Amino acid sequence: MRMMIFGAGYSGKAIGLEAKAKGADVCGTTRAPEKAAGLAAAGIEPLLFDGAASSLSPEIAARMATATHLVQSIAPGREGDPLLRLAGETVRAHMPALQWIGYLSTVGVYGDHQGGWVDEETPFRPVSQRSRERVEAEQGWMALGEKAGIPVAILRLAGIYGPGRNAFVNLQNGTARRLVKPNQVFNRIRVEDIAGATLFMAERGVGGIVNVTDDEPAPPQDIVAEAARLMGVAPPPEQAFETAELTPMARSFYGENKRVSNRRLRALGYALRFADYRASLAALWQEQGWRG
Numbered sequence: 001m002r003m004m005i006f007g008a009g010y011s012g013k014a015i016g017l018e019a020k021a022k023g024a025d026v027c028g029t030t031r032a033p034e035k036a037a038g039l040a041a042a043g044i045e046p047l048l049f050d051g052a053a054s055s056l057s058p059e060i061a062a063r064m065a066t067a068t069h070l071v072q073s074i075a076p077g078r079e080g081d082p083l084l085r086l087a088g089e090t091v092r093a094h095m096p097a098l099q100w101i102g103y104l105s106t107v108g109v110y111g112d113h114q115g116g117w118v119d120e121e122t123p124f125r126p127v128s129q130r131s132r133e134r135v136e137a138e139q140g141w142m143a144l145g146e147k148a149g150i151p152v153a154i155l156r157l158a159g160i161y162g163p164g165r166n167a168f169v170n171l172q173n174g175t176a177r178r179l180v181k182p183n184q185v186f187n188r189i190r191v192e193d194i195a196g197a198t199l200f201m202a203e204r205g206v207g208g209i210v211n212v213t214d215d216e217p218a219p220p221q222d223i224v225a226e227a228a229r230l231m232g233v234a235p236p237p238e239q240a241f242e243t244a245e246l247t248p249m250a251r252s253f254y255g256e257n258k259r260v261s262n263r264r265l266r267a268l269g270y271a272l273r274f275a276d277y278r279a280s281l282a283a284l285w286q287e288q289g290w291r292g
Helices: 011-020 033-041 058-064 080-094 129-148 167-173 192-204 219-230 248-253 261-270 277-286
Strands: 003-007 025-030 045-048 067-072 101-105 152-157 159-163 178-180 187-189 208-212 237-239
Touching: 003 011, 011 025, 011 033, 011 067, 011 192, 025 033, 033 045, 058 080, 067 192, 080 129, 101 129, 101 192, 101 208, 129 152, 152 192, 159 192, 167 277, 178 219, 178 277, 187 192, 187 277, 192 208, 192 261, 208 261, 219 277
Parallel strands: 003 025, 003 067, 025 045, 067 101, 101 152, 152 208, 159 187, 178 237
Antiparallel strands: none
16 A cells, blocks of 8 residues: 555554555655654655645655555645645546545535534534635545546544643643533544545455544533543533633634544444543543643
C-alpha cells in the first residue's frame, strides 16, 4: 500500500502512523512548514500544500502518480474541496494506480434531530455553513468515485479526541467547562479509532458512507466530571448554556443535538478500541497518554 494523505494533521497523522505500522509507504501534506519535521520523524514523508494553490506542485504530482490509497482530510471552504478543485476531473490521470479513496467528513451533515437517533440513511439536514460545505464535498467525492470506478468511503466522524486533545488537558490548563443544556448529547470518537477504521476500510476496499463514532452519546458535562474524578480534582462548576460566554462556532455546536448510530461500522466487522468515554478516559489516565 502506498498511501497519500491530504491534511496530515491530528487525524491524518494518526492514520499515517497506523498505515506505517502495517507496512505501508506513507506521505502526507501540511500547510505549515514547521510541522514537516514532525511528520518526517514519524516516518511520513512531508509535502507542503496549502489548499489555495492554482496547481499541484511537481512533488505532489509525483507522489500522486504512484499512490494506491488516498485519504482526504482537508476541510472544504467556500471555494469547495481543494483537491476536487485541482484534480477532480483528472484523478485517474493524476493517480493511475489508485485503488481506494477515504474522505473524512463529519456527523454535522445530519444537523439537529432534537436528541433522536440518526444513521447513514438519515437525510441531510446541515445547519451550519461548514456542514453544508461538507455535504457538497461528500457528493463530489462520491460522484468522482462512481465516474472513475474507485470505491470511496465517506467517514462521518463524531467529536474527535485522544492524546493531547481531551478533558484532562483542559482541566490541567484551566479551560475545562461544564456547560449544561438540558437533554443535550454528543457522540465522540478516539483518534486511534479513526485511524483503525480508516485502515480497516482501506485494506478491504470498503466504499459508501460509514459513521465513525463511539457507542454512547453523552452530555458534554459528564465527560468533564469523569475526567476530574479520575484526576482526583474538583470539577469546574456547572454553567447554564444560555448564559455562558461562547464563540459563535462553539455555540453553533450546541445547536445540533442527535444520537449517531455506528451500526454499519460494527456490521463491517470493525471492533472499536474505545467504545465509550468512560473506558477511553480510564485508559488515557492509566497509561498517562493523555498529554500526547
